[in-house]
Amino acid sequence: MSKQTEWELLSERLQAMLKNLQYGSVTIVVQDGKIVQLEKNEKQRLK
Numbered sequence: 001m002s003k004q005t006e007w008e009l010l011s012e013r014l015q016a017m018l019k020n021l022q023y024g025s026v027t028i029v030v031q032d033g034k035i036v037q038l039e040k041n042e043k044q045r046l047k
Contacts, residue, residue: 013038 017026017040029037 009033011047 014026017038021040023040023045024040024042027039027041028035029039
């Protein structure tokens with residue numbers, strides 16, 4: 001897979017994770033200089 005394609009895929013996945021996230025965080029895990037994992041932690045606020 002080319003670098004451009006990898007970045008496009010990463011961008012699409014990040015956008016999908018952030019699309020409906022109201023409260024929380026997205027973590028990017030890196031090993032040996034490469035992104036190996038994306039984590040999404042969502043909080044539910046009770047008002």
